[in-house]
Amino acid sequence: MFVPLKLLRVLAFDTSIFLQRLPLHLGDLVFLRYLSITQWFQELDDVMSNNPNLQTLVVSGNGAPTIHLPSNIWTPPHLRHLKIGNLYMVYPPHEDKKNLQTLSWVVRPIHCRKEVYNKFPDIKELKIFLKDDIEPSHIGGCCRNPIILDHFDYLKGLEKLSISVSIRCSAALPEQCMYPSGLKKLKLSGTNISERDLNVIGMLPRLMVLKLENAFHGTVWNTVANGGFPLLIFLLLEAKELEQWVVSFHHFPMLRHLVLRSCNCLEQVPKRFSWLKSIELEGCRSSLVASAKQLQQMRRSMHFKDDLEIKIIGPKYDDSQNTHTQVSM
Structure with missing residues (x-):
């Protein structure tokens, strides 16, 4: 039985080239709940702006330089899982995203603060890849000063935490860094932690x-x-x-x-x-x-x-x- 494309609820592609050639205005995919792609393209802006049902978005591209995604990626009201590869970056949302449970994204040092992560009060799984503040066209740059990562104990429901640091960055934890008491899985990569x-x-x-x-x-x-x-x-x-x-x-x-x-x-x-x-x-x-x-x-x-x-x-x-x-x- 043929299902009209605009009624799709799940859409996953290893390559986004075919998706760009679909004879369909992507903004019409208003029933889509799960979208997984490897490459972002401009027509997807309509999906994020017009889809009230999207719950999971995976953009798995990796590489360099870093490409900025549009801020309307936060628009779907029921977004629960957002996973972005290290090729892409998106600025934090202006409003709290109370439904978000899984977040995997690239962040700048200025975003590694309580004020940002408080926008995800019910987050259960957080994976951050920390990159320095160099411009995408600049090669060989590095963070000028060590980055002190903020406390995470205010994320009361967090169960999984992963922090990966770019080889061009130097990051450390506060002197008395605390973690959520319910944390079950922790991964630290490229950080500088002490015996304490x-x-x-x-x-x-x-x-x-x-x-x-x-x-x-x-x-x-x-x-x-x-x-x-x-x-x-x-x-x-x-x-x-x-x-x-x-x-x-x-x-x-x-x-x-x-x-x-x-x-x-x-x-x-x-x-x-x-x-x-x-x-x-x-x-x-x-x-x-x-x-x-x-x-x-x-x-x-x-x-x-x-x-x-x-x-x-x-x-x-x-x-x-x-x-x-x-x-x-």
């Missing part, structure tokens, strides 16, 4: 997934706070300068999956991680691989029901009794 910041993160009562990609540049991480990371299940740690990682008995009680990436200076996996189910090592030194093997043998000697699975990515590890297996995360 890690201890604050460790006190989040519901955090289950933590990814630190080139975010911590210290040489020592000593988890000193009592009961740190009580529900954390998955940890990804990329820390090129980390030399020593001290974990007390009361930390990471639920941790099951550990990924260590480019930990060039770290020699040992904490011995208290014998309860892990999987360890993935990527671009790490051979002594770190050997310590993971020791944990595997320790677990076997303790007669655990499940074996510790180890995945090694990078230069081949010379071990005549290689027992590592593949892990799908």
